[in-house]
Amino acid sequence: MNQAEKIMADSGGWIEIGSIDEIPQLGARVVRTADGDIAVFRTADDEIFALRDKCPHKGGPLSQGIVHGKRVACPLHDWKIHLDSGEAVAPDEGCAASFPVKVDGGVIRLLLTPNEGCPNQ
């Protein structure tokens, strides 16, 4: 068992990634994993969402986009993605996998297994 696996086993899979203050409001940070980057977003009212950092269009890094409401605008061609579901805003179609996150006392925790329902894992 390597260190990461050990941490995960100890915590039911929830990984502590940092404090909410480390992400700017209406901004995002990246969690770098062996399976690729996960973008963690913070909205204006401090909701936290996590998506695979890969736009369903051409793989643009969503973490670099402009966050507005519960959406992010992809930096490459301006698709809008729903932060909660990872679905592209209609009429565009596609989705980025979303990951379970929770915040306790300002500490953000993340599961590395994406939610079901999106082929773009």
Next chain:
Amino acid sequence: MKEKLVLIGNGMAGVRALEELLKLAPEQYDITVFGAEPYGNYNRILLSPVLAGEKTIDQIMLNDEAWYRDNGITLHKGKTVDEVNRARRLVRAGDGTEAGYDRLIIATGSSPFILPVPGNQLEGVIAFRDIHDVDVMLEMAATKQGKAIVIGGGLLGLEAANGLKKQGMDVTVVHLMDTLMERQLDKPAAALLKASLEEKGLKFLMEAQTEAILGKDRVEAVRFRDGLEIAADLVVMAAGIRPNIELAKKIGLHCERGIIVNDTMQTFDPRIYAVGECVQHRGAVYGLVAPLFEQARVCANHLAHLGIARYEGSLTSTKLKVTGIDLFSAGDFIGDESTQDLVLQDPGRGLYKKVVLSNNRIKGAVMYGDTIDGAWYFELMRDNTDVSDFRDTLLFGQAHLGDSGHGDDNRVAAMADSAEICGCNGVCKGEIVDAITRKNLFTLDDVRAHTKASSSCGSCTGLVEALLAHTLGGDYSQAPGKKPLCGCTEHTHDEIRAAMRDSALKSIPAVQRFFEWKTPDGCSRCRPALNYYLLCQWPGEYIDDAQSRFINERAHANIQKDATYSVIPRMWGGGTTPQELRAIADAAEKYQVKTVHITGGQRIALYGLTKEELPKIWGELNQAGLVSGYAYGKALRTVKTCVGKEWCRFGTQDSTQLGIDLEKMTWGSWTPHKFKMAASGCPRNCAEATIKDFGVVCVDSGYELHVGGNGGVKVRATDLLCHVETPQQVLEYCGAFMQLYREQAHYLERTAPWIERTGLSYVKEKIVEDETGRKRLYERFLHAQQFAQDDPWQARAQGAEAHEFTPIKRVG
């Protein structure tokens, strides 16, 4: 409980108001619709192509019954309302169906005007207004290829005549006046139109007054005042329309020609709104959909309790939907003693164009044969643009001006479905047409959202608009009212900037609150614009909002398609030194940069760096004195120069040093769009100064200053601003010009379109003629620069904004 909203009139304006309302406040109302016609909502405009056999009824439905169901709307179709009890707030239809309301919209449209002559009730006498009328005409044409008389040589009459002709009938158009479409065309254009319609086989009887329609049960002939009788199997009354205000009058709403409404589309009973052809607003009634859609938007906004939109009346333009005939008219195209006509006439090509000017502003235009520039003239007219700078070429059209984005109806009609329209997104004609028809798209924005065409560089915008016009037939998408900054607000760039200044709004949330933004925190279009406007308005005071910057400006590097970044340091005036080159070479090696490229802007770009590497490589470049080149910014980019008189045998001034001085003064400045400069040592112009936002061409006697040029999507050569004598003057004029641009252009508007919108004369007035004004602009520019000239790379290399460049966590 939800409020109750009732709509009377299931036509184009009323249903558009509901659509707009559902977008703004989908849950606010329980909606009930009464419509006298037994259908869902259809596109009345397209009855003409249906009659001409170019479209079917199915193809012109806008909202079928499923749409009403899906949106929870109760539709009473085929039910005419004849009673509204305003005290009990109850609407009742002829068959007794009732509905209570909290708010009511009346959108009963118009009724065709039926000439009060004997025989007007005979079978075979019909108007041209709805599906029923078209059905009757088509049936008539199919069973009996007889004779048709169309009374009225206006838009509607000619479209009816064209349709019936195409259905095989023998058609005579009867008109009271001596020219066709006299309200939309002047005599020369009307004569050309008549000639081409005659070529298509239509017959005309001009200056003919209908006296009676003859026949026993069915129409058999029409008699005119002068005694002439013409046999007829079908008579179409297209002699005009009257706002349908019967119901409104009956229930005591104040009406004149139409139902009187205020700027929020409310009638004298504030619970009752009215929109569409039945309405009279500020003395005007409208018979085209563009203004009606604007009314609908305002009405919906008010119903949604947003209350920020106002209807201020519309200018309209006209097109005739007869295939193969191009005509356009708008505004006052006749003119009077105070106006001047510009006329271009080429009978050989069947061309006629007339633009009426007053004080160098367009008052009206009429064109026949070539209408490509109709939309452009219309825009110039609406914006009241001073055209004196291009008056000499105005008649030749926008293409002549070298601007981008105009289309050609006929050209798009002739294109194959596989022809690529949008080169950026690879969208073909077929896809666009398909989306327009299947998804009922009406506007350019709709097409952009659904197909991506025209959503990138925009150079195909004109073609897409032409496709819309061609596919829809109607011309309404080309007459937008004022252009809001983005979908989050109804307000324009200029309105927002003015309020920012006058009401001392100093943050993005403050602006959004002031204008009651529709979204909680804006979108990727408005936030960068607001951030820029605030930065420009409150230098030194406003704190830049990184989260409202596009990634390139937030990270001070250009993002590439693989999510890596490029690094382009400044090379002042295009010059460099062995030390700088060595530092760049060392950095390129150390970070194993994938590509080193000499840019089109006379400097060196390093490609393929990860975000985490950026602060490090910047730090190393900083060591050699290299700073950010802002290749990523809506900001001062490059100042290209040639070697000038230092070396060149033709050089007249030290263009290299001048370029460096310009760059030292202006670097770091944020601008509405990117801003590029160049200085050439002589008129041979090796630095290409005449396609830059600000260009200097050195001459023996001093410096020629040029403005408003760009390469790019559509090349535009600069306009000559003026001639000055000293380098210090060049700097002053340059700073003043940049400041004027910074303060007045819309975000993402480059100097070229900005100058075409405001006119070079305006810029000359501010920069050349008004010395005090120029000096003030220059001072404001220098003041702002105090707060802007900090190398962003240096701060970040030393640790600022570290969160931007590092992952929050690494796992595994």
